[in-house]
Amino acid sequence: MSTALDRRIWQMDAARALLRLLEAGHRAALPAIDWRVQASRLLVGEPAPGPAGDRLAAVHAWAAHLDVEVGETASRGLVVHRAAAQVGEPGHSPVDVTITTRIHTD
DSSP: OOOHHHHHHHHHHHHHHHHHHHHHHHHTTOOOOEEEEETTTEEEEEOOSSOHHHHHHHHHHHHHHHTOOOEEEEETTEEEEEEEEEEOOTTSOOEEEEEEEEEEOO
């Protein structure tokens, strides 16, 4: 079972990873996306509202930068595009990164 201290440490790990991702994304001219830092050592990214093609392009650009594939799940007029990776630095546990966008097809 995790403690409050564990969750604070995990959240700081995720925040450090986000800063590194933002700096790398800036250098690579990746599209800006919205990020959430969670206390479970998880970063969740999602393109800002806009045209479906722009949001999908942002997910693919970040996935390529993270060297992962984009998967998709379709159900009842909705397609969820998702890329997942782990990032880390020496001396710290890896941080899970998930980038998603939801596209309505009807």
